[in-house]
Amino acid sequence: xxxxxxxxxxxxxxxxAQPSPEQMEGYMKQYHDWVGGIxxxxxxxxxxxxxxxxxxxxxxxxxxxxxFVEIKESVAGFIIIKAASLEEAVEMAQxxxxxxxxxxxxxxRKIISVHES
Amino acid sequence: xxxxATIIPHLFRTEYRKIxxxxxxxxxFRELEIAEDIASETFLVAMxxxxxxxLPPNPAGWLYTTAKNKAKNYLQRESVFQxxxxxxxxxxxxxxxxEEIDLSLQNINDSQLQMMFAICHPAISREAQIGLSLRIxxxxxxxxxxxxxxxxxxxxNKRLFRAKDKLREEQVQxxxxxxxxxxxxxxxxxxxxxxxxxxxxxxxxxxxxxKKELCLEAMRLCTMLxxxxxxxKPQVNALLALMCFHASRFDARTNADGAIILYDEQDSSLWxxxxxxxxxxxxxxxxxxxxxxxxxxxxGIAAWHTQQYDSPEKWEAILHLYNQLLQREYSPVAALNxxxxxxxxxxxxxxxxxxxxxxxxxxxxxxxxxxxxxGGLDDEKANVHWQTAxxxxxxxxxxxxxxxxxxx
Numbered sequence: 001x002x003x004x005x006x007x008x009x010x011x012x013x014x015x016x017a018q019p020s021p022e023q024m025e026g027y028m029k030q031y032h033d034w035v036g037g038i039x040x041x042x043x044x045x046x047x048x049x050x051x052x053x054x055x056x057x058x059x060x061x062x063x064x065x066x067x068f069v070e071i072k073e074s075v076a077g078f079i080i081i082k083a084a085s086l087e088e089a090v091e092m093a094q095x096x097x098x099x100x101x102x103x104x105x106x107x108x109r110k111i112i113s114v115h116e117s
Numbered sequence: 118x119x120x121x122a123t124i125i126p127h128l129f130r131t132e133y134r135k136i137x138x139x140x141x142x143x144x145x146f147r148e149l150e151i152a153e154d155i156a157s158e159t160f161l162v163a164m165x166x167x168x169x170x171x172l173p174p175n176p177a178g179w180l181y182t183t184a185k186n187k188a189k190n191y192l193q194r195e196s197v198f199q200x201x202x203x204x205x206x207x208x209x210x211x212x213x214x215x216e217e218i219d220l221s222l223q224n225i226n227d228s229q230l231q232m233m234f235a236i237c238h239p240a241i242s243r244e245a246q247i248g249l250s251l252r253i254x255x256x257x258x259x260x261x262x263x264x265x266x267x268x269x270x271x272x273x274n275k276r277l278f279r280a281k282d283k284l285r286e287e288q289v290q291x292x293x294x295x296x297x298x299x300x301x302x303x304x305x306x307x308x309x310x311x312x313x314x315x316x317x318x319x320x321x322x323x324x325x326x327x328k329k330e331l332c333l334e335a336m337r338l339c340t341m342l343x344x345x346x347x348x349x350k351p352q353v354n355a356l357l358a359l360m361c362f363h364a365s366r367f368d369a370r371t372n373a374d375g376a377i378i379l380y381d382e383q384d385s386s387l388w389x390x391x392x393x394x395x396x397x398x399x400x401x402x403x404x405x406x407x408x409x410x411x412x413x414x415x416x417g418i419a420a421w422h423t424q425q426y427d428s429p430e431k432w433e434a435i436l437h438l439y440n441q442l443l444q445r446e447y448s449p450v451a452a453l454n455x456x457x458x459x460x461x462x463x464x465x466x467x468x469x470x471x472x473x474x475x476x477x478x479x480x481x482x483x484x485x486x487x488x489x490x491x492g493g494l495d496d497e498k499a500n501v502h503w504q505t506a507x508x509x510x511x512x513x514x515x516x517x518x519x520x521x522x523x524x525x
Contacts, residue, residue, distance in 0.1 A: 032440040037471055039444045
């Protein structure tokens with residue numbers, strides 16, 4: 001089993017795109033059902049959601065208010081899953097409920113740590 | 118049977134552990150066996166004396182005085198030995214013999230609590246922790262422990278002997294851990310208490326009285342933690358709530374032959390409402406602070422299960438709690454139970470799709486679950502799974518329960 005990171009990108013900034021508290025509750029339920037299904041297969045290694053506030057650092061001491069990138073979607077959170085192959089990881093990521101939203105994306109990448117030998 | 122013959126076993130269960138804890142704390146772990154011997158001898162003397170002279174007015178007090186005298190004699194003999202014979206050969210870290218052995222209620226409680234932390238020390242295995250807890254904190258006989266673990270006296274004796282040796286070797290102190298470490302050490306204690314409870318709740322042993330006693334002892338130990346301000350933490354209350362909720366179904370969950378009756382088929386009039394409301398009280402107490410332990414999640418699930426009637430809210434809440442529990446810590450049981458909740462919330466088809474990803478082909482409950490889910494949708498497949506479950510089942514009573522499913 002290898003570990004894969006599933007990075008979820010959403011539009012966190014455009015006012016009109018933000019869900020109401022009730023919608024948010026529904027989204028979170030779907031999210032936890034998805035992650036719970038992965039965890040029930042013993043393939044969930046961990047994950048975190050990220051706050052909207054942040055800073056982006058660039059060369060030459062340039063620091064801007066984040067979490068902006070050049071597209072309007074920013075990283076909302078990530079989970080780390082265990083899978084035998086990239087294909088299997090993608091299959092699990094395909095049921096991520098944020099993919100129901102227009103413009104959202106999920107990126108799956110194999111983890112190769114630079115911190116451990 | 119004469120009066121003393123019925124009261125002594127009862128006193129043994131309640132007083133033996135107190136005497137051992139107090140003496141052992143006084144002597145130090147090095148002389149745990151001596152403490153146990155003195156406590157056992159005390160009961161032997163009581164058996165003889167009370168048989169001849171009748172019951173003393175305060176039997177527990179009588180036992181304490183006798184144990185105290187025996188301990189004093191022992192310490193005196195030892196100090197003569199130390200002074201005259203082996204002086205200088207070894208360090209003597211034992212407390213001064215002039216110091217009174219304190220069998221006050223306060224010291225009894227403190228000693229037992231400290232003993233709990235000492236026994237649930239990470240230096241010894243979980244099995245040994247549970248065994249020692251049963252022996253020293255609950256006053257169980259070796260025979261009973263062997264029955265509970267479905268093994269022999271020799272195995273238990275060896276296991277306890279090695280564990281005591283290890284505790285001495287590691288120089289484990291009989292004391293409450295410092296405040297900074299208490300949460301981490303408490304985690305160990307709670308795990309052992311919960312395993313002790315599960316040993317009683319899920320064991321395949323047919324000895325029902327013993328099984329129930331294991332559960333009650335686990336709840337008693339947890340209550341002791343709650344009664345002490347230093348260990349009265351939210352996660353401790355959550356664990357007690359969880360055990361109360363489970364224990365409330367004790368009489369409803371097995372039939373006369375000892376076979377498990379599934380939740381759906383239980384006679385809910387047999388559920389113990391007193392324990393259910395106690396569970397609710399401790400779950401409320403557990404809600405203080407912002408720490409969420411696995412016991413909070415499990416107690417939440419158990420609390421919903423005490424609601425007899427199905428409702429969409431009930432199963433959605435249970436599914437959500439299982440989702441959180443599994444993200445925190447995987448276990449096959451939680452994975453299977455979550456899938457059952459999926460069936461209740463999203464229907465059998467959705468649950469089958471999830472169940473088939475669980476990959477637990479050796480687990481009989483996995484096949485029972487699939488048998489249940491396929492039932493009515495694809496009876497042929499359902500039967501294949503019930504057959505597999507049957508082949509993985511050991512006890513006759515449980516086999517019979519599966520056969521009833523097959524006939525349908």
